[in-house]
């Protein structure tokens with residue numbers, strides 16, 4: 001049973017029971033319909049209380065039924081709501097904790113609603129590129145008014161039940177600590193005899209200045225919804241509640257819901273939603289794997305990354321000690337941390353007390369003895385194997401048994417790093433992204449000897465410090481940077497063939513990237529890639545890459561930090577200005593290569609850069625570096641500014657069609673630097689079999 005039925009006197013209590021949040025899956029809907037009908041048929045029952053077991057009234061649709069025919073199998077949510085609303089005996093929704101999406105729509109179908117304070121009330125469908133499709137857009141305005149309903153439906157943001165206490169959404173919001181069930185049963189007893197039964201659908205939606213309000217709302221929502229169609233559709237359906245009779249509004253809502261279900265934007269958002277949940281699951285590390293306690297942390301290196309990493313721990317309330325080689329470097333690192341917190345206070349993102357509390361959790365040292373007792377240490381020193389070796393040998397010598405030894409390396413071989421210690425099972429990669437206190441992605445690099453409990457601890461830690469952890473195997477660049485390498489190679493080749501940085505950036509930003517490759521490189525520092533290319537030139541001299549980026553770096557044009565890079569920057573400003581020097585350098589370089597520069601279409605730029613990601617992603621998947629294609633998508637969505645409405649590179653490739661992607665890749669393979677386009681065997685196989693990456 002996924003809805004329980006009990007009787008207390010003359011009141012039947014129907015309790016949704018489908019952990020974890022009483023999602024309204026088929027079994028729950030069926031059992032609820034049966035329970036309501038049973039109560040209706042029982043002459044001893046005068047009223048019904050509908051509530052949810054455990055930690056929610058109901059979180060809405062059951063995500064396990066996403067994309068499954070079960071969601072449309074009778075009784076649908078519509079039918080359940082209709083059965084409740086048409087019931088001849090009063091149904092009282094007893095709301096607590098979480099009442100969202102379909103859960104709120106169900107409550108709105110009840111004749112009465114009572115709640116505990118602190119319950120989160122929301123219609124969050126817009127976050128999945130949808131709108132509430134079971135009457136929410138028509139019933140909510142009838143109880144909270146047009147303005148509040150529009151805001152809730154368009155943003156999906158939860159509102160606390162006590163804030164809604166004055167509206168017709170709730171007949172009563174009880175005092176904190178009230179026994180909800182007892183109070184709801186008492187309420188049901190009081191209203192049991194009242195007829196006619198109040199129905200939300202029978203109420204009118206009034207607004208003193210309806211048309212002007214809707215016009216303003218349309219304009220405001222349009223301006224901020226970017227590539228996503230759902231927010232505007234939400235406005236139109238909520239507007240219909242005020243302009244159409246209820247049944248027509250309901251039909252309109254249904255039609256717009258079904259339309260949004262089919263949009264690529266909603267499919268991409270639903271993919272990302274599921275992908276995020278999937279990323280935390282490792283097939284060979286069961287959910288009940290014991291985790292190590294993390295109560296003290298240490299960070300080695302207080303540079304760009306070390307400081308940000310330390311802030312993550314302090315923000316989560318975990319004391320952290322930062323180790324440096326000189327007092328000067330330590331002071332500089334700690335001063336930057338302080339400045340970052342002060343900026344947050346100035347911008348109103350953090351209160352002064354909290355900032356001081358967090359700063360107080362961060363201490364500095366020059367001595368390894370002071371970090372020996374930490375439960376985890378994260379190394380963030382220079383990207384040089386020699387320096388990493390010396391740090392890990394010292395860590396191995398001093399750290400307490402059971403401590404996790406992590407490296408923030410972006411490209412180096414984690415297994416070699418682990419081998420510098422006598423405890424490779426305790427070594428793991430924790431690859432943060434810059435700025436480390438802001439960026440959500442955390443690549444968790446699993447070495448060949450990394451212990452399962454260490455992995456499980458890293459996954460749990462990523463949640464604690466509010467990161468999205470994605471596991472990667474060991475390879476040069478892991479998932480994200482290994483793919484980025486191919487993406488950048490194409491960007492640089494395009495310069496040689498006829499494009500300029502500003503054209504490439506505009507094309508990629510037009511596709512939806514937060515930032516094109518050249519603006520991104522200027523922000524991150526062009527010297528980082530230069531250093532890596534120099535190492536690769538020794539390790540893998542056969543890999544061809546454009547010299548343009550080297551010519552840039554030889555002039556010290558490292559990007560924003562040096563006031564010049566692929567673009568020029570006015571002192572103290574971040575606005576990228578196209579550079580005459582770069583144009584000249586690029587054109588001269590093409591001439592030196594004997595290339596006749598040609599006009600390059602934006603579509604070619606997008607295709608080459610995105611398909612370079614896809615092809616490398618397919619190799620990464622086939623090699624088992626990534627566990628699933630959706631993990632690759634999450635890396636790109638949360639760490640590299642890939643457009644969310646396109647769902648990540650692998651998902652996007654599927655929407656284009658893998659055979660079509662492969663055909664384009666084969667075309668490029670026959671052209672200049674075709675060796676960069678060797679199709680991934682997995683891509684070839686899937687395209688031939690007509691399958692997608694997920695299958």
Ligand code: NAI
Pocket residue numbers: 300301302303304305306323324325329333379380381382383384387390391408409410411431432433434524
């Ligand atoms: P950075 O040059 O800003 O900072 C490195 C710090 O380590 C310096 O403050 C230096 O004094 C200190 N250091 C050097 N040797 C040390 C030692 N033996 N003991 C203690 N401290 C020592 O470098 P950044 O950018 O913070 O990079 C650090 C690591 O993070 C590298 O492995 C890098 O590949 C990786 N990384 C960098 C990212 C970035 O965007 N900058 C992104 C992700 C990872």
